[in-house]
Amino acid sequence: MSDRLRAFFSRLRAVFSKTRLDDDFNEELAAHVDLLTSENEKAGMTPQEARRAALVRLGGGELTREIHRETRGLPFLEVCSQDFRYAVRTLRRDAGFFAASVCIVGLGIGASATIFSVVNALLLRPLPFQDPARLVWIANDDGGTGGLSAQTVQVDPFLEMRSQNQSFSDMAGYFAFYGVGDSKLTGSGEPERLTSVPVSENFFPLLGVQAQLGRLFNDDECKWNGPRVVLLSHGLWKRRFGSDPLVVGRALTLDDALVAVVGVLPASFDFGSVFAPGSRVDLYSPFPLTPETNRWGNTLSIVGRLKAGASVQSAQADTAVLGARISKEHPNRNDFVPVLKLLTDQVSGKVRPALILLASAVGVVMLIVCANLSNLLLARGAARQKEMVIRSALGAAKGRLVRQVLTESLMLSCCGALLGLLLAVVGTWFVAHLSAVSIPLLEKVRIDGRALLFTLLMAVLTGLLFGLAPALRMPQAQLSDSLKDSSRGSSQGHEHSWIRSALVISEIALACVLLAGAGLLVRSFLRVMDVDLGFRPERAATLRIDPSSGYSTQEQRNVYFTEALHRVLEVSGIQAAGLTDQLPLGRNRTWGVAAQGQVYKRENYPEGFVRIVSDGYLGAMGIKLVAGRDISERDTKGTLPVVVINETMARTLWPGQDPVGRIANIDVDRTVVGVAGDVHHLTLERGAGSEFYLPIRQTQDYGSVDLVVRTNLPPRELAVRVREALRPIEPNLPTTGLRTLQELVDKAASPRRFVVVLLGGFAAFALILASLGIYAVISYSVSQRQLEIGIRMALGASPATVRGLVLRETLRLAVVGVALGIVGALVLTRLAASLLFGVTPTDPLTFGVVVAVLTAVAALAGYLPAARAARIEPMSALRAS
Template identity: 60%
Template sequence: MALDTLFRDLRYTLRTLRRDTAFTVFVVLIAALGIGASSTVFSVVNTLILRPLPFAEPEQLVWIANGDTAGLSGQTTQVGHMMDLRERTQSLSAIAGYFAFYGTGDNLLSGTGEPERLSGVPVSDNFFQVLGVQPQLGRFFSAEEVVWNGPGAVVLSDGFWRRRFAADPAIVGTSLTLNAEPHTVVGVLPASFDFGSVFAPGSHFDLYFPFPLAEQTDRWGNTMAMIGRLKPGVTVGQAEAGIRTLGARLTAEHPNRNRFGGHVTPLSERVSGRARLAVWVLAAAVGMVMLIVCANLSNLLLARTASRQKELAVRSALGAGRRRLIAQMLTESLVLAGAGAVLGIALAFAGTQALTQLDAMGIPLLRDVRTDGTALAFTVAMAAIAGILFGLAPAFQARSAAMHDSLKDATRGSTEGRSRRWVRSTLVVSEIAFACVLLVGAGLLVRSLVQVLDVDLGFQPAGAATIRVDPDSRYATREQQDAYIDEVLRRVREIPGLDAAGITEALPLGKNRTWGARAKGVTYERGQAPLAYPRMVSDGYFAAMGIPLIAGRDIAPTDTAATEPVMLVNETMARQLWPGQDPIGKSVLGPCAAERRVVGVVGDVRHLALEQSSGNEMYIPMRQCPDRPSHDLVVRSAMGAAPLASAVRQALKPVAPNLAGNDFRTLQELVDKAVSSRRFTVWLLAAFAGFALVLASLGIYALISYSVNQRRQEIGIRMAIGATTANIQRQIVGQTLVLTGIGVVIGAIAAWALARGMEGLLFEVSASDPRTFLGMLIVLTAVATLAGYLPARRASRIDPMVALRSDG
């Protein structure tokens, strides 16, 4: 019996909706956009926060940091500390690590097809085992391979294996020429393992090398990023307490090492922490959008129900009770929501697919976002809830009415009941309030993005580009490598139209390590010496980058290992180490030499991030340092990127024939990538705010239009007794502004309270920024005025005689 009733309601609903195709299509589209957006953002939340990491027993995995936050060096530790922790920890069953100062494109593949720059990361012997990852082909590293000068071995990522070798299973055991050295492919990782997505968002990794653990690597300072697996029954807090105690003991036992503090957090928290706030802000935003959708559709259905009052009264007269009519109206709203859900799921699939193509944005696990079973269940639940929410008010309006009142053919002249008018007005006010919150949130983030893009970078990205020019195996000795640098610079500087060229081992907005920088003659307590970021650069680097020389001299080609150790410092380091003094001629105890004399001061550069001011930076002549992990050539020219790349490759072909074709980048690309994650969040929230504004304006327009239609007789009478067009328009627009004002006040208070929760996403903008709130007020008032003016103008053109006759 119940099923028969349900099927009858469904058949009746489908017939009714087919008769009003335009209304049905509009409602389904609005519902689909809201449901699709909600499902897409839920997929991000599910992947980043709710779903476990794609490792075995991920709840047992932890991130072990030094406890310091001074750049990447503070998040890592020395190899000696890591080895001792592995042997002596009582709370962790295993500790593994990877070399955190890998470089993008550090590895040149040659000898098989087109030369290609690949990104690889050295990992400890047990890294994959601690994560619980198994190779899909071959094996991981053997004990013989995890030693200094051992046989070259490499594990391939699934993506690289498929792209470069067409998923050939025979790749295991073959030899690849990487950086002019043979490496045997010992294994291929499964497709489910993506190092970059978890540990280095925005980066792709193709290769994994064995990192030999030995005390001698302590000379490199803090280089190892560590993960661990908890022993059964051990909590994260207990593990941290144990690691801190052990770290203090190790620090005391090894005065020659850096201090180790010890900070343990769940690996999932470490991965999601960098983007958690932005994701929750987007989730809150899409939730508000969905509530606006429900309010908007509820208002539309209220208007439609009012126009069907006669039909509903006839059904009531024929025996349909109140519950029966309510069930019928809820069936209609659920059918509309269900149709919206079907289209919304298609939009969600498209949205998540688009997100996976934006993995360079630096958002963790973005490549793993997908519309899975959990997301589909959420979408179905969201559709059901939405259908009930926007169907409740119309359902309760569809009550049985007195036959005498309802069957009167007076729909045009009747006036809307107070309760119905109150419900419709409340829905519109709520739409305005939610739109207000979203506009303020989007406005604050847009202003923050503008502030970020407006910061003084300290260098000039326009007109500059970079390409990796690491010397190959022909340049084995230090003298040969210095000669190579000289030849590279000589050749590129001969290119017509080239303004400047220089080489560095650390481009801005990339990886950063710190070294102790002790001013000569000053005594520091252990661990209290100033830290500085070392940059090894050649002559011409500052001109190529557009970094101003403030005082002293530039690095010269004659600054070699055979001459006095010198350095340049930035303004921040000059102020910190020698406040109120001239830094030129002062000495620093730093890297690559026991003592270096300061010969120049350059401007501050935002090397770490656009939002982060410069720290202490010391620029060391490249020819005076033997440890040069990479060589990035920077050139400055007014010619376009494509002809410049071609000219540089042609000029360097005799000395560097294997330059990768995919490695030429403009400095502006580096800046764009650094801000891409923030820009993504900003524009997504701005899109939600724009959608909310459109829906709110439609809600205002629909409400005022319906009100005008209900008051045609009243307006006709007023015009017949002398009311002017302007009087009518002012009254109706005034009604609009009253509703808008109430919504803005409520929304502004909510926005003021909620904006404090997103302060971590703001940059040099207050959460209560008056210009943002004023802009929101102006935009909402303008849009609401326009939405109210259109039906007001139509009302003022009503012919009084026609309006009066229509009631007869």
């Protein structure tokens, strides 16, 4: 084995020392020639005869050198090097073909690498936690309306589950109802709204997250009324504090109270990208697991770490039994029905079908790219037929010719891959900075080693695929046949034409599948955006205006709310204003609610989404009042408890009856004073559930308060005017955080829009490639049929007849391709049914538009060659033949 290795490395060194070895051999060969020449001269030959005889005896100078090179080096590598140099010279002479091919491959591979990077970040790459395969999401299936309250867990059941289960080494949780921008930072620069997430003491240790600076929370800080401390996110530390390491230990003024910074988390930990896609989280505070927080009801989202040897299935069985026992032992608590899944599935499960669809679309695009480039290479090969036949006649084996064509195709694909890699870097940067798109882990999208390997693999596969057909169709004709082929055609030319037509048909069929899928998703997206949300997002905006700590009692807060609304309504350009603790399409919570006098089983007890609002809220949101009256400024703590319910709740509690004036048992007995229209509060697609509105002046069971205004003012000007109006009663009100309601709607629609835009782009690219393929094939067909067309016109055919002849050929290809594509689309679009809304996978309108578009594009692509054919001069065509 060592002898073989030594021989291999010796040959390898010879490849890279070619000039030196040639010089050495030439010297040695010259010495032998001189020696033999001298001997021949001594034998009586003339000097010329002696030298000639010496060269003949040695086998000839050039032949001897070639034999020596093959003996000392790696012949295959040297032959490949020759093929490479020849390919460079050939492609350099055909710069237009080279540029077009590289651009097509580059766009295809760039799109592929970008989508692969997205799939890699969301589905393939492990979550950025320690041993993420053992992390499990533990949700609650408490029934009800399906809101967040029914999916979260109460503190006491959580503590019992954590201590008594047999499957998890630890469990941790965070407060699921944290508010976006619910913390106000003052005293250090401009006031700013920050998002703070309360977490249990062991939350970060369970995930394997260590503080970059300082430390994590300790036991004392996680007690009720314990020391007020926070951990800073890496982003806030860098943005607000300039990466100052001395920030640890500093006291910040947060919500008008001093809070100590105990640490800074690393940049690798991004809570928002995993647990709250599309949201930025700035701070983390301790969440006490105490009787006080237990009284808040279902509030915890839970993550567990499996013990060694435990699986999700075994843990599900274990916790199900334990949850049922806990609920039975404590019938007055909220039920805990554990539903387990791997944290990875929880994070990316909802986007998995969309990502698989996009990856499939990329695969279709790459097949179209390969078919298109195969057509280009076939046309180029036909133009080079004489060259290949002559090389074959001179002794080149078919394998050598095939290798030459594949070398050219691989060179094209590798150059295209370099361009594609640059496009992918730009594409992944753009995707990673789509902050308004609520897709998990999107910020983690980047080109990594796995993406580079994928790009290299795509380059090789693409080069082999689009070079395969031209390589296998190497000319086998005799030289005389090749010379005749230019004028009268040959069977091989017709065979090439058939292959090119088949490739174009496949391009059209694949483009048809992509267009059908994209069309269905576009129609679904338009249906979603056309849903009656129950409120009017246009010309409305919201701003967090939590009262400061100086307004601590209910009475003081009521005064603040009244004064704030009066001042805001005095601002020119604001038509309506109201307050709410929960905005649509965000977090939500549910309370039990019952019609007075009705008895319900525990499992059927009615629930409704609760909104705590002020007077003017329905008007500011554009929610219609169906019956009764709106909440009033006079609905305070000392007056009759009232409630406004939505239409769904009215039908649920009092079917077929007028609910106004009836009593609903909620936190207290409340009189229904009005019925509001239904609102989509959970998602754009999901219809409204039961919902009720409590007066903000009659309860303190809310965290943050958002001001909603209906206005014609631009957002930036609106924020400044509102701050100025409220400055007398709230001097530290931040102007950051103002959002339009349309932004909330757009964020809710962002995952669907993301898929629609990408798939639509791929479909458009496929359509362009298919049209180029049609144009190339019909143009080549016209050039090959010049003699036929000239004869037809000489015999009296009109230009219109010739145009019709060419267009019929074009439409024949289009009809076959569209027919095959429609059949494929009818089968494949059913797989995307879960992504559709309000549209069936076989929607006739979508398929009709796709057929019309493809037919029109095919006709347009074929018209230019048809027009050129109609301008052929009969005599010129005959002379050229």
